[in-house]
Amino acid sequence: MSDVAIGIHDVTKRFGRTVAVKNATLEISQGEFFSLLGPSGSGKTTLLRIIAGLEAPDGGRVTIAGKDVTDLPPYARGVGMVFQDFLLFPHMTVAENIQFPLRMQHANRATRDERLAWIVKLLRIDGLEGRFPHQLSGGQQQRVALARGLISRPALLLLDEPLANLDRELRKEMEVEVRRYQRELGIPFVYVTHNQEEALTMSDRIAVMRAGGFEQVAPKLDVYIAPATAFVASFVGHANRLRGNLRDGMLDWKGHRLALPKIEGATDGDAIDYFIKCEHLTIAPAGTSVGANLNRVDGTIRDIIFKGQVADHLVVLGDGTEIVVSEAASLPRVKAGDAVSITWAPDAGRSFRALDT
Amino acid sequence: MRNRLTPITLGTMLVALYLFLFAPVIYLVYASFARDTVWPFPWHFTVAGYVDLAGARAYQQALWNSVVLASAAAFLAMALSAMGSIAVLKYRHRWRGAFAIIIVSPMFVAELLIGISTLIFNRKVLGLPGNMGSAIVANAVHGMAFGFLIMLAQLVRYDWRLDDAAQVFGAGPYRTFWYVTLPNIWPAMLGAFVLSFLLAFNNLEISFYNLGAIPTLPSLAWGSLRYGLKPELFALAALVNGVVFAAFAVIYALMRTGLVRFGYRGI
Incomplete structure (x- = not known):
């Protein structure tokens, strides 16, 4: 099936004696907003890091756009990512931060500037290009992190609890916006969160995780209305x-x-x-x-x-x-x-x- | 009840403290410009000591040797301590505690012993004569221990996940280091370099045993002590102090004017 953007096949990851992810199998479609929802320690971030290449699975395969990337390092996978705590490079200006992925791809200056102009307009952060990350508010840092993740037009965007550090009002606003960017760009977003409201607001489909395994993988309404297990029933909704x-x-x-x-x-x-x-x-x-x-x-x-x-x-x-x-x-x-x-x-x-x- | 210090008491204490700290240095500079360095009272100004120093080929050679030795040893020590601190902090291995102790252990060995044991090992086991190379290496081992601690103290604040971010955005290990890690950790590396440089530059014991007949400033000064305190020694000591003072003054001025931040971003 050519529509599969990300394939995870029987992936397992252990840290010492704990099994962080066990036998996870999942297919995410092109253009899908997919959330990994679970309490802390459920393995959702580990699974995301395995897709990014930051962790090597102990077993199983990962494919991106039909290509097996399991043995590729992160810098050869061409994914975009938004990290928890943003992880903007503190010694670079906003423009340098956002253009970093393009620079690593040896894009020429004209392309870099053109893309920068496009993304700052999309994310409404124009005018901040010359500032340093510590001079920005939390919401602005969040947008810069998103811009950096999207500027190279990656095959997919991974988001690791990106809204966890924002205050409630801003989070509500960003939930809607992140969803809008995903629609406009048409690439799959894989979104890790422990916040069910975020997952329900933004996602097409949700995988509820517990103890390294999937409790339920289904469209969000099904997860909400027809929980497959007692855990999902108690974790999603009130x-x-x-x-x-x-x-x-x-x-x-x-x-x-x-x-x-x-x-x-x-x-x-x-x-x-x-x-x-x-x-x-x-x-x-x-x-x-x-x-x-x-x-x-x-x-x-x-x-x-x-x-x-x-x-x-x-x-x-x-x-x-x-x-x-x-x-x-x-x-x-x-x-x-x-x-x-x-x-x-x-x-x-x-x-x-x-x-x- | 008032138990606050009056400005006069406070001022007196401050003056006393600074005199305690700097009186020897001030006296040294004062004496270096005196005709009689042994008892420079009353003071008769002269630069004869400096003229003697400028004319003494032995001192110039020793200075050159010291600069070469200290620069090379400091560079090595900086590189080693950077690698060590990155290894301990970034890759949180089970044995990192033991690893850290091994790196700092040269600090607990008397410099004299490092000097002698390096000499003996090089001579007996490797069959190498004492020379500049072995003195550089021995000093680097010593400097590495101190440099490692300095870098460790500064790099605990560095977020190694930034390296993860760089990798995801397409930077391989070398470009990650060059574009992201190095620009953030260089002030710590500079600190390790400066400290190792000063340690090696001023070192007598380690260098002395490994260098044999090659003179450095400390060994020359120490050797000349046997013939009494000569005016050029005062001039030399005053100059070294002056250079260090000037270097710190320049750094301070640069940081005050914001020309150089040394990684400080007002966070």
């Missing part, structure tokens, strides 16, 4: 985990009998983790009549945390368990201390057989 036992096809959770989607191969008495996203729960004053086919638990509102568009309602059940319900905050029908009912459609949640604690 969900309540209800752990109980299967009884007569229902979930017996702390004395509540709840309907749940069928689980293949589960039998009576099995321990079950049922995940329901906070925004799929509905809150109503106690006593409101509810549909017969909805799950329902009753409790008291302990606190309401206002977040803007939504508010997190912390509801304490009779036995002290806390459930978080995200609802629009615009109509405050309830307040702290109120007795409420929480209801939801059973198939809005996902159930898995509980594996470990």
Whole structure:
């Protein structure tokens, strides 16, 4: 398939006794925005460094644009990269930093200047060319790092948590912009992050990683709506985990009998983790009549945390368990201390057989 | 209750401190211009010592030998300590602690012993006579230990991931060093060079045993002591101090005017 821009075939990497990446196999298409999402230590950065050539895999092959690059050093791979902490060269001006990849390719001065003019315009950093990195703000450094990664029009761009050091407002803005550059340039971006919002905002597809392996590789909506494993269900989005036992096809959770989607191969008495996203729960004053086919638990509102568009309602059940319900905050029908009912459609949640604690 | 120092107390203390530090040097310069260097009171100005020094071929030859010895030894020491510090800091090997200790170990050996053992080893095992080459190498080993520590202290701040970045953007190992590493670490290398140069230039024991009959400034000065303190010795000492002082004054002026930053970027 000629559409495959990056191929990772059965790649494994060990550091001493820890396995950082194990048997990873993945294909990323031309023009795709692909995110590697996982907690720290899940192997996502190691996998990115293997694609860049900064780490040599212990096993497996890496291809870029159909060519096996596994044994090539980083400087022969022709990839662009944006590093965490930017890693701008402190002794070079902005222009020298951005033009560095072209200089290493022995591009002539005219080409270098023409490309520089193009990229500073694209990234809106014109006027900063003569400054040194330490004279720039975090957001400007970020754009310079992006410009340096893109100026040579690489076959792909690797991004290693590039927005992690920016403040929240700037990060939101850059998420949209990074996505826009990827669309305009039409090259694949491989984006490493531990921030699910970033991954969900920008990506076409997401690979959720844990302990060196892929938990799920799927379009972002699938990852969000239909998590393949309990880990994905708990890591992506904000969900309540209800752990109980299967009884007569229902979930017996702390004395509540709840309907749940069928689980293949589960039998009576099995321990079950049922995940329901906070925004799929509905809150109503106690006593409101509810549909017969909805799950329902009753409790008291302990606190309401206002977040803007939504508010997190912390509801304490009779036995002290806390459930978080995200609802629009615009109509405050309830307040702290109120007795409420929480209801939801059973198939809005996902159930898995509980594996470990 | 006021327990702050009054300006007068503070001033007196400062003057006393600087006198303690520099009185010998000032006296030396003062005496070098005196007709009687042994007891230069009252002072009769003369430059006879300097004239003697300029006319003494032995001193000129010794100065030349010292400069050659110190430059070559310092260059070697700088290169070795740069390689050592990069090895220890960039490639975080399991045994890097042991490696670092081996590099600094010449510091703990008395210079006299380095001199004698190098001489004996070269003579008995390698069959080499003592000459400029072996003196340069022996001094470089000594300078490397100090240069390594200087570079280590400065390079802990260097982010070696910059080398990764250079490689990803198409620079091979040599161009990575030339375009990215070197421009960032040269002030540390210069520091190692200057220190090794001064150590080798002023060194008596290591050089003396390896050089045999070839004179350096310290060995000549030491040898001439046996015939009493001559005026040209005062002139020589004053000149060496003057050159060092001038060098630091120039560096200070350059940094103040921003012409040279030595890697300092006001971060």
